[in-house]
Amino acid sequence: MKERLLCLFICLFSILTVFSQPKVLCFYSRYNDPAHLSFIEEANTWFNQKSIEFGFQYDTCLGWSKLNTQELENYQLILFLDSRPEDSASRKAFERYMHQGGAWIGFHFAGFALTPSEFNDDWNWYHHQFLGSGAYKSNTWRPTGAYLKNESTNSPFLHQLKDSFWVGPNEWYRWENNLRKNKQIQVLLSIHPASFPLGTGPKPEEIWHEGDYPVVWTNKNYRMLYINMGHNDMDYSKNPAPSLSYQFNNSNYCRLVENALAIFLKLQKR
DSSP: OHHHHHHHHHHHHHHHHHHHSOEEEEEEOOOSOHHHHHHHHHHHHHHHHHHHHHTOEEEEEESSTTOSHHHHTTOSEEEESSOOOOSHHHHHHHHHHHHTTOEEEEEGGGGOOOSSSSSOSOOHIIIIIISOOOSEEEEOSSOEEEEEEESOTTOGGGTTOOSEEEEEEEOOEEESSOGGGOTTEEEEEEEOGGGOSBOOOSSGGGSBOSOOOEEEEEETTSEEEEEOOOOOOBOTTSSSOOBSOOGGGSHHHHHHHHHHHHHHHTOOOO
16 A cells, blocks of 8 residues: 555656646757758757756757747747748747747857848848847858857856857858847857957858957847857768767857756756
8 A cells, every 4th residue: 555655656746847847849940951950969969968957848849830829838948949930920929928028049040031042031020129130141161160258257148158268160140230239139259359260261251350240149128048059060072961060069058058048947957
């Protein structure tokens, strides 16, 4: 009898623990870019591992079928790994979620918009108000590592990160809007001058020699974080192209994302 009661208690405790855990929902579309596919694979592996360490439930959605108000009500944090929704219903649901206090982390291509392209600059709230960056303008090539400058040493997003530090290879983006002029945007990390020249070409415009390039920021009006790093270096001479680098192999990158998880989920690392 005692053994049965003990088993029942353990089962009930396990069920209550699962239901009390914060929930994270990750969206990705597997847009046909080997570097983005590589990032999606490593990111899902990493977040699954952290869900055990931090104590949260990690769910994924290929496509945008779960980006609706009914589903989002169940989650404390959502992730965009490699793109953004295109249909108006999903966009409205996301806007409502963020206005109501939901949390979001977006990576790399989630901020991309360019007209004309498959991802036109046709979502004004998302690109020009929420992200603040506007349309994509250009990028470095090929993916290279960089020293980043800590722009806000007191920010909890940058807890235990040095004034400047190294991160692994990435395709770095330049944006239409000057984020420094937007009072709602807090730039957290930017390209450190020690990184120049950044990129190897072969086109001259793919190599940056100077300038101000924010790469991680938050919007003070929302619980959000945009991280430009999310494009791995690949060996395109082979088919399929193997990965030559991984974002989550860098301890500084991991610390940044762990900090964001702790903030948005209000959790302590186990």
